Amino acid sequence: MHDSVLSKDSREKKEEKGNGQMEKLNFSKGNGLLPAIAQDYESNEVLMMAYISEESWQKTLETGKATYWSRSRNQLWIKGESSGHYQVIKDILVDCDEDTVIFKVEQLGKAACHKGYKSCFFRRVQEGSFVVTQKPVFEPSEVYKK
């Protein structure tokens, strides 16, 4: 894990302190889940958006690997567990309502999207169409064949 999330080191200038120790996220609004945005820690490109449970949150902090909650499988989801394409946590940001977080990550394997693209947001809206703007990093049919 990077120095930032749990250790005493700090990469950024802090202007003031938060309101005490062991502060909590608010999981109540979304039935125990809240959105987590995964963002490339270097380029700031948004890679994906998924949900975390309180268990996911604790696991993420403990392991330094982005851990979500799969709503379709209804279970803890360590991103990259099967592919090895983990998201290594470099920093975590919290919003003003404590109900959304940003995981700043190093995306191993260079692609976050199961469709083979670096980012799940590989399309842009243009005249009512969703137009692909990236080249895939891997070919899903080849990767998932293995």
Added chain:
Amino acid sequence: MHDSVLSKDSREKKEEKGNGQMEKLNFSKGNGLLPAIAQDYESNEVLMMAYISEESWQKTLETGKATYWSRSRNQLWIKGESSGHYQVIKDILVDCDEDTVIFKVEQLGKAACHKGYKSCFFRRVQEGSFVVTQKPVFEPSEVYKK
């Protein structure tokens, strides 16, 4: 509005085309709402995360101003309507499941957060605390006094 979302011009190289005209987002998973991430179109800083309804989506496309759905007020929410701090849409990205979007915006007034910070994500996690990392752009008590 910027050239990108509705017009025929294009700022990015497209590798391939989407699957037809007037493609749809999937609002069904979140009871008619889906997450929209507002991102500074120049720096890629994530400014906020909020929800959109189908009506918000259409309004955003029509007006070129980010329009959300306020879950607390249960109504359409044109960001900046009262303050003048609109979010001007520069580009819109869609994820692989069509259930999350990114609004790439120019944030007027230089701050997206009602607490006066440029981004709602003005704190980072450090040793269990949420530590402020930004200076406020405006003082909320002064702005909201007016």
